[in-house]
Amino acid sequence: MMRRATAGGADPVNNPLRTSFARWRNLALVSCLAAASFAPLDAADARTRYRSYDRPKKKVEAPAPAPLNRPLFFVVNIGKQRVTAYSNDGIYAQAPISSGSRGHATPTGIFNIIQKNRHHRSNIYSGAPMPFMQRLTWSGVAMHQGALPGYPASHGCIRLPYDFASRMFNATEGTERVIVAKGDVVPMPFSHAKLPEPAMLQAPGSEQIASISGRMLANAVNIAEGASATDAQKIDVKAEVPDSANAGSKLLNPREYALTMTKIAAKTADEAERAASPARRAVEARVQEQRVAATDLRKAQIALSVASNRLDAADKRLSRVGDNETKRTEAEAARAEAETKVKEAQTQIEAAERAKADKDEAAAVALKAFRQLDVTRSQAANSTLFWKRRLAPVSIFISRKTQRLYVRQNYIKVFDVPVIIRDPGKPLGTHLYMAMQPVKGGSVEGAPKLRWLSMTLTEPSQDLAEPRTRRRKGEEEKPRPVPNVSASSALDRIEIPEEVEDKISEMLWSGGSIIVSDSGISNETGEYTDFVILTR
Incomplete structure (x- = not known):
């Protein structure tokens, strides 16, 4: 049977325009039916989406920090741009830092927190804010909250992240030791026969x-x-x-x-x-x-x-x-x-x-x-x-340069006496000995036996550094010698009078410290400071 031709002579079945229109019409009908069928589901889904994403989320409480078991001290690693807080239990907290930039290098050595101010402003750099400031020197070096670009960028201070700065500000008592070094200074368990032990004193009747x-x-x-x-x-x-x-x-x-x-x-x-x-x-x-x-x-x-x-x-x-x-x-x-x-x-x-x-x-x-x-x-x-x-921790400083032992407590000079150092021409190095809490179950003649940590700063001190000499262009600078003296061998060479040891024993408890150094007392040590030992 022959199909009738249209006026235009075209086949209506095989007309491409007609076929395309029918296809779009069918798709539109299917879409409308689908929309009508799933309209309630879409509304419910919308409500679900609102409830899931737009509703304010419950605040998730951060885990409480571990309780602080004093004494507390800090080690600042300039090379790795990191600060570590240590307690009697070991590492207490860590955080990144930003130390002094080129031309404003942060001094390295052994310091103490000597002042605290929550809302401090710099009296050197146009009143710049220094939140949670903990001063290390009266010449302007401090730890405080600040911007951390990932590299040394300060004018000499040690910038800290906000959480760490605020937490440590609340944790410190204002006498804590701060060790600043170019590399790693790791506290190591230490014992030595010449380390003093606390004296047990008769209670006042x-x-x-x-x-x-x-x-x-x-x-x-x-x-x-x-x-x-x-x-x-x-x-x-x-x-x-x-x-x-x-x-x-x-x-x-x-x-x-x-x-x-x-x-x-x-x-x-x-x-x-x-x-x-x-x-x-x-x-x-x-x-x-x-x-x-x-x-x-x-x-x-x-x-x-x-x-x-x-x-x-x-x-x-x-x-x-x-x-x-x-x-x-x-x-x-x-x-x-x-x-x-x-x-x-x-x-x-x-x-x-x-x-x-x-x-x-x-x-x-x-x-x-x-x-x-x-x-x-x-x-x-x-x-x-x-x-x-x-009540404050006692600080003892032994200087090879002056051949004397100095004692301070709560930033006040107590006394100083001469000591004997064998081979005084040979370096001792710079060592810090920290008295921690007593050893559980340990005692010496009925008195608690303190646990000690030692830290050695391997950087050359100012007094041992060789004077810089001119070198030819292109010639590499030779590294300066670093004294290779262990914390134990340094104490071996020091002789302290017995009556001085007795006085120290009456003041010594956890948090006390002994510093041995080739240097003398630095010019940063003064009124209302503890001993400041500069290694650079």
Whole structure:
């Protein structure tokens, strides 16, 4: 059967335009049906997507940092641009840094944190912010939060990331050691026969606390309340001693002993301060009574003078009356009355003199008690400062250059003495020995045995560096010699007097440190600093 041709002579079935239109029409119908079928599903899916992605997510709490087991110290590696915080348990935290750029290199050596300021601004670089600043030198080097481009970019400070800077700022007490080196300085467990051990000290008992200063304080308080000097001497100050200080048989480590003595000194200072006002009022009252007694004596003396003058006048009148009996009788009566007045005045003078003597003595006793109280108050205040200083870690520095041993505590010079260093012409190197917490179960003659770490800074010190010489263009610079002395062999060559070792043992506890170096005390070491040892 032949198909009918269209007017145009084209086959309607095989017409490409008609076929294309039909195909698109079918696709449109399928799409509409699909849209109608899945419309509820799309709405539900949209709601699901909103709930899954647009809803605010719950805040995920970061894991709590490990508890800090002191002592704490820092090692800054300039080469790797990294800082590591160490505690008694090992590595406590690590973070990247940015140290000094070319021309502003961060000095290397052994430092301490000497100042903290959460919102510090630079007084050198136009007030630039230095958040969480922890100062290492008074010349301007510090650790603080700052930008970390991945390379040395600061003006000499050690920039830290925000989280690390804030966390360490809150963790430090302001006495921590900071070691800055070009390479790795790894703390190593260390032991040596010449390392000092802490002394165990007898706990202060009531006999020690009830000292003459305490008795002076009690006397001042008693006198201020009106007791006599004799009664004041009978007061028992042992009753004022706290129970915690009566265990005289207990042995304390140096820090425990310093803490106990700090509390005792602070209590004495507080009592002296509270007793100062009544003692001062007692002196003022006794002085006023002394003045009244002096006035009474002066009045009695005037009365005696008047009575004596009247007696003299009566004697003269009696000598002139002659034989007139009436006048003689009157003159004799006047003389007798004047003589009585003289005797009464003399009696008043004797009483006034005794009263004045008593008041003078009372005023003198009150004044002496007040002065003793003032001395006690001053001594207690000084003692409080002294024992607070003893709470800080002790720092010991041994210098081959000066052949001396120096001791500081809480940035204050304690003493320095000469020591013997064998082969003084040979280098010792620069070594830091850190006292950590006592070894569990370890003791030396009943005293806790401290665990020690050693760190050796292999960079040449300033005093050992050979002077730079001119070299020809293209000639390589020869490396300067580095002393190859171990931490153990350095201690082997040092002899410390026994009495000095005993003094150190009474101050040493965890956190204490010993520095051995060929250098002397650097110019960065001064008031309100610990020992600063520069290796570059």
